[in-house]
Amino acid sequence: MVNRRERCRERLQQAALELFTRDGYTETTAVAIAERAGVSERTFYRHFGDKREVLFGDGDRLVGLLVDALPHPPEPLDQALRDALSALAADMTPRRARLAQRAALIRAHRELAERELLKGQSWAEALARVLTDRGVDELTAAAQVEVALALFRTAFARWVTSDDATDLDSLIDQAYAATGRPLKGRRAPTSAGS
Amino acid sequence: MVNRRERCRERLQQAALELFTRDGYTETTAVAIAERAGVSERTFYRHFGDKREVLFGDGDRLVGLLVDALPHPPEPLDQALRDALSALAADMTPRRARLAQRAALIRAHRELAERELLKGQSWAEALARVLTDRGVDELTAAAQVEVALALFRTAFARWVTSDDATDLDSLIDQAYAATGRPLKGRRAPTSAGS
DNA sequence: CAGGAAATGTCAGGATCTGCCATTAGCTGG
DNA sequence: CCAGCTAATGGCAGATCCTGACATTTCCTG
Secondary structure, eight states, X not given: OOOHHHHHHHHHHHHHHHHHHHHOTTXXXXXXXXXXXXXXXXXXXXXXXXXXXGGSXXXXXXXXXXXXXXXXXXXXXXXXXXHXXXXXXXXXXXXXXXXXXXXXXXXXXXXXXXXXXXXXXXXXXXXXXXXXXXXXXXXXXXXXXXXHHHHHHHHHXXXXXXSSOOOHHHHHHHHHHHTTOOOOOOOOTTSOOO | OOOHHHHHHHHHHXXXXXXXXXXXXXXXXXXXXHHHHTSOHHHHHHHSSSTGGGGSTTHHHHHHHHHHHSOSSOOSHHHHHHHHHHHHHHHHGGGHHHHHHHHHHHHHOHHHHHHXXXXXXXXXXXXXXXXXXXXXXXXXXXXXXXXHHHHHHHHHHHHHHOSSOOOHHHHHHHHHHHTTOOOOOOOOTTSOOO
């Protein structure tokens, strides 16, 4: 048993996603989520600052994954970011069903869309900070990160809404191609090698 | 008397800004705002969907202003957007003090920052829609609008935080210049003509 | 001035979120 | 195996947010 706290967190996240999908976000109360996870409402709010946050709990992990996937040194910068996106795509791929559920909820609820935007901004800031720490010019880092994340969001949106499960990394390629600056992803050698 | 409803709205906005600034956003209750405006809490929520919205009530007007300021036809597109930003700047200039207060509040409160991001997105969508309606390619419109608004935000942030009241339109010029694609604003002939 | 529509007031109530203290689970040293 | 410590949770009260339903007032119009 790794961690009681962590297991509780995950049970709450799972319960929330199920109830949100089944009954709708607004209709699902924090009490109901806690009940399904077998804990008290108070515990729910100890794990998640508010009701929305239960859908965004993975954010920190994914930012860390992006940062870890940045090559040293980050040059050329655009390719470095593209590689990090590949790592992110690889992590997300086996969780497509759940991510699609989550994305549908976010699209349907303004308060969730707000939170998503805020998270996106914090991702961009975190990434840009890491790059500047590694010697990249501040403005360059901010601009390149913005572009990379914008393209990822485009690809991600298509990925979770399309019927056929097209490879996410390929969709990112397509998004880059649409900008006139094609950059192919370089999958990390750890995962699928073909 | 133009409109009872409108006067009530403005009184609520004014009261909210004062109380938020004096006591803090979190500490100010909807009841307190309504009381200071001389209406009931219920009326507050009839005018503004939630407590945050009282700070964003002008948004629709400003989008309309942007749209109206777009030249016909919008060519060259980048200059058209730049001109619209000038019109926006002209509208904001006499209200700098209030806008600075508001900006400080938004910076300090995450829930307000969230709403600001959402509004920014809706602005971009609205502008892009107008442009595509006028024949601009969809992707081009979206990209150019994003860039223009991003530069405006940069300039606006500097405007409301700087001690000296540098001209907003000039700050927009500087932001454009920093991108390597300088575009000067063209003030509408209605206002200051120098 | 009567009538109607729009705006507001009043009230009840559910939901969100927080503070406070009691209780329990899980680990650690003896 | 147990005493004791800490982290996590439970339980509860309460403030605030927000909504629905219905009554009342204000304003415009004929």
